[in-house]
Amino acid sequence: MGKDNNTITWETFSEGLWRDNPVFVMLLGMCPVLAVTNSAINALAMGLATTFVLLASGTLISLLRHSIPKQVRIATYIVIIATFVTIVDYTIQAISLDLYNALGAFIQLIVVNCMILGRAEAYASRNRPLKAVTNGLGMGIGFTFALLCLGVVREILGAGSLFGIDLFGPRFEPWVVMVLPAGGFLVLGAWLLLFEWLNQRKERAELETAAETR
Amino acid sequence: MSTPEAEVMQPSTPTGPMIRTLMGIAMLSGFLVVLTYQLTKPIIAENQRRAIEAAVFNVIPGAVARRDFVINEGELHPVTADKPADGILIYAGYDSEGDLKGVAAKAAAQGYADLIHILYGYDPSCECIRGMKVLKLAETPGLGDKIITDANFVANFEALDARLSSDGQALANEIVTVKQGSKQNPWEIDAISGATISSKAVGKAINQSAKRLLPDLVPHLDKLVQEDNTVDRPEISDE
Numbered sequence: 001m002g003k004d005n006n007t008i009t010w011e012t013f014s015e016g017l018w019r020d021n022p023v024f025v026m027l028l029g030m031c032p033v034l035a036v037t038n039s040a041i042n043a044l045a046m047g048l049a050t051t052f053v054l055l056a057s058g059t060l061i062s063l064l065r066h067s068i069p070k071q072v073r074i075a076t077y078i079v080i081i082a083t084f085v086t087i088v089d090y091t092i093q094a095i096s097l098d099l100y101n102a103l104g105a106f107i108q109l110i111v112v113n114c115m116i117l118g119r120a121e122a123y124a125s126r127n128r129p130l131k132a133v134t135n136g137l138g139m140g141i142g143f144t145f146a147l148l149c150l151g152v153v154r155e156i157l158g159a160g161s162l163f164g165i166d167l168f169g170p171r172f173e174p175w176v177v178m179v180l181p182a183g184g185f186l187v188l189g190a191w192l193l194l195f196e197w198l199n200q201r202k203e204r205a206e207l208e209t210a211a212e213t214r
Numbered sequence: 215m216s217t218p219e220a221e222v223m224q225p226s227t228p229t230g231p232m233i234r235t236l237m238g239i240a241m242l243s244g245f246l247v248v249l250t251y252q253l254t255k256p257i258i259a260e261n262q263r264r265a266i267e268a269a270v271f272n273v274i275p276g277a278v279a280r281r282d283f284v285i286n287e288g289e290l291h292p293v294t295a296d297k298p299a300d301g302i303l304i305y306a307g308y309d310s311e312g313d314l315k316g317v318a319a320k321a322a323a324q325g326y327a328d329l330i331h332i333l334y335g336y337d338p339s340c341e342c343i344r345g346m347k348v349l350k351l352a353e354t355p356g357l358g359d360k361i362i363t364d365a366n367f368v369a370n371f372e373a374l375d376a377r378l379s380s381d382g383q384a385l386a387n388e389i390v391t392v393k394q395g396s397k398q399n400p401w402e403i404d405a406i407s408g409a410t411i412s413s414k415a416v417g418k419a420i421n422q423s424a425k426r427l428l429p430d431l432v433p434h435l436d437k438l439v440q441e442d443n444t445v446d447r448p449e450i451s452d453e
Binding site for chain 2: 064067068069071072075076079080082083084086087090091093094096097101176180
């Protein structure tokens, strides 16, 4: 583990929001992204649950980073992540059984969300707690944002509602495929296209300004 | 690792710290999980109780209180927290005066994707099914889940005939799901076109469950009423 770089910059927080967005750029954690984004509320709950696990496991791993032997680090990370996932699991059951039933097995599957393990291995285990939390918060918000992007579009098109509130009245014919898995892929594809296009446009603009200043 | 030198280079694995770390983490995890479990257990139990209660009141019109019973080999036993009994669980619903309004029971049958779990309410006064609520389903959204949203389909369960035959051993008429628009008799369920398999599953679940349950239940109906009156409290805690 290299030396701790102690400076926390805006970049520490914001890289998860846009530049390294876990869904749209790194394409991590695709399983919940496609599975539970059929409504906005499911997407939001999944995003918040993942964010909580990311923050809590990141904090603990960062605190223990000097005392975890290298050979058993993955096992340790998984146990820590699984603990917080279990806590989230019970908490969601206590908050709303309907929500719990809607999310189904995907709460437990946060354990194997590669974004969380990836952050633990690549970031939390190498930085001090405050920095790990800042970065984890950015990543979590980025993940939640991405899930909401999918959930909102799929719920509007597939059920004609948003957060359970009917938008178009009874004459709207829902585009059922959007709440099915196929719709998840379609909407994800469309968002990836948009993100890639925006990124390329930004890069081109940067190149042009660089050329002009020269 | 392939050459002898590399093996020498590798320091002998420090087992002590490894075991200590894993043990410490495991203990911490265990503590946190047990703590959360203990904190959320009463809330979750309350949520589940309320969910069942809402479903029971939903399928028994007019019910405001409920008690649980099990039917085991033709005998009816009340369920109490300290004495859980085996058998078919039924929920008796009472109105505010303590009169029996109906009995709810769970049923399940194979749908298109997975088992469809439902709760249905039986009203002894009309010897019919008065309500049906889907508890759990994995049917295709927009197709199979019409069994919840389709008003015409739900209307089937406002008064679905479930009379017993003259010897009291079976239903007088088996409850069947028929093609949409061809419902002729009060024991038939009008299917949803485009969701035939899910519609049939609901009919099959109710038929199978009613066939098994009602012959055992109907002779004991007076017991449900009497026991409630002897305690003379309409709302008995089911804790």
